[in-house]
Structure formats: structure tokens, C-alpha cells
Amino acid sequence: MLGRVVVGALLVGLLVVGGTAFRVWQVARADDRRPVDIVVVLGAAQYHGKPSDVLLARLEQALELYQDGLTKYIVTVGGRLPGDAYTEAEASKKWLSGKGVPADQIVDVDVGSDTLGSMAAVAQLSEQRGWSSALIVSDPWHSLRARTMANDLGLQSWASPARSGPVVQTREVQFRYIIRETGALLYYRLTHASAELTGDGLG
Template sequence: MRRLLLGMLIVGGLVFAGTGFRVWQVARIDDRSHADVVIVLGAAQYQGQPSAVFEARLRKAKHLYDAGVAEHVVTTGGRQERDRYTEAEAGSKWLRAKGVPSDRTVSVGEGNDTLGSLRAVADAVKARGWRTAVLVSDPWHSLRARTMARDAGLDAWVSPTHSGPVVQTRERQFRYIWRETQALLYYRLTKASADQLGADLG
């Protein structure tokens, strides 16, 4: 029994470490291959103004749009109780203010976590005949977002932001990698959201 328990602990440790390495590895990818759409994962907004984390993602999406990576940008994210705007609406508003034409933005204001948002946006994107997508989120979030998007039927790759509060210190980076590793393993085991594992995981 001791050997069995020790073996299980070793295997579990290897799986966790391997997943953490993949989270770190995919965070370093910046794939700017041409796609049908750029999809921006939502984050907090305040009365229509994106938070610093969300704005960093939107700036990256605007850069990809300007570079011709895709002709449309899709913003995602629902609203919290008492919010006037969804995250998706706040994102589209910011993009329009920065010069992206309104007919080039699509707002999908459904879902209060990564899984719900990506399932909703996948339905909206496929309904328009689009299939390929570049996902923009924080680096450490990229692998889980890509996994969920592909499970939802999109041919997706990642071009994460490398600016903003999430990447400011090594301590914060390590904390996010740790949390994302847990969230990704939970999703792979259950195909469910990991929001109960901690705030901001989704």
C-alpha cells in the first residue's frame, strides 16, 4: 500500500509538473497566423471602462487587427450584478474609440467565466461562417483558453498580451501559473469551469 501510495503521488506530481510546464510553454507562443477573427477574452470593467488587465488584452487585439491578422475582433464576457455594461460591450466600446470600425467588432456578452464565454462566442462565430480564431488573453491563461475553444469547435491558436498587471513580477507570474495549472487539470477531468477553485480563474 505504501508503494502504491508513493507511486500515485509520484505520478500525480509528474502530471502536475508537466501541465505547469505546458502552461508556461504556451504562454510564450505568439502565433500571428491569419485567422477569421481575433477573440479577446473578457476581464473586469467599470462602468464601461476596461480594467488594466482587460485594456492590455484589448491593446494586443487592436495591434493584431491593425497588422491584418484578422478582419474582425470579437469581444467576450457577461456582466456582474448591477453592472450597466457587459465586459464584451466595454471591450467593443474601447476598440471603437481606438479606431476599429463598428462593423468590424462583434460583442458576445454571455458567460461569466472562460468556459461559458468561449462556448457562447464559438456559437456566434460559427453562425457567421467563421472557423479560425486567434485568442488574446493573459499568457498563463492561454493554454486553458485554447483547449476550451478547440473543444467548442474552433480552430484556435493564441497570441497573448505580454503587458499589464498580470506579468509585472515573477512572483505574480508564478502564482498565475500555479492557479492555471490547477484550473486546466480540473477542466480536463470534469469539462467544467474551475471558478470554484479561486477568484478570477473562471
């Protein structure tokens, strides 16, 4: 009897993990672009105001959505590491401004050291400004968790992942991030806390 219970529990666990990994992969392959109140660019590393390759891929995707007329406002998020002259949000705003997006249509939210903290700040800002819908721009494998957090915080959200950059270059890298995000999403669903995966915008 005990053996059956153990085997059953293992099977359920495998189904939960496998199902979550499949959803991470499935959402990563989709682009749910549509008209929204805001496009949210999740932060990643920047160097003296210059976006890293990961952040640049996200900004290029957000700019495309803006130029396609799907939003009037872009919200950039992300704080700073000790010694940084710019926050990730400021570096993103600087890049977008340089590409012709009016400064008053870019809102930089420079709080939050991980995805959950950033999305909480964006949700609070959205409530203040009367925004109710968002497209989340991040890496493909990060999209489901970021979208889930935003929806849980009351902001109706969809994902429009960046399709370029180092995170999507090889199958080995893709597989590693799918595994990582599967664990982080399961942790969030169990605890409603961040997995604290910092350093590359996947916290």
C-alpha cells in the same frame, strides 16, 4: 507492495501536475499569431465602460493583431456584474471603436460568466457565421486553458497573449497565476467544467 503502489501513484501525480505547469508556462511564452477568421478578446473587469488594466492590455494586443491585418473581425466577450451599466464585451467594443476599428467589424458577445461559457458562446456564433479559426487574446498564463476549451468546442484556435498589465508585472504574481492555472486546467480536463475562478477574467 502497497507502499510501491502509493509511491508510484504519487510520482505519476507529480509528473502530471509538473507537466501541466510546464505546458502552461510554455504556451504563455509563445505568440502563435497568424491570419485567422476572428480575434477573441476574453473579458475582464471594466468600470463604467472603462477597461481595467487587465482588460486594457488584452485590448491593446487585439488591436495590434487587427492593425497587422491578421483578422477582419474582433469578438469581445464578457457579461456584467449587478449594477454595471456596461458588459465587459460592450466596454471592450467601445474602446476598440474609439481606436478606429469599424463597429461592424467588432462583435460583442455579452454572455458567459466564465471562460468556458464565453468560449461556448463564441463557438456557437462562429458556427453561425462560418468562422473556423481564432486567435485567443488573454493573459499569458490563461492562454493554454482558453485555447484548449476553444479547440474542444470545435473552433481551431491559437493563443496570442497580452504581454503587459498587472498579471505579468512580477515573478511572484506570475508564479501564483501559473499554479492557479495549472489547477484550473487539470480540473477542466477531468470534468470538462469551469473551475469558476471569477473576478479577473480567469474563470
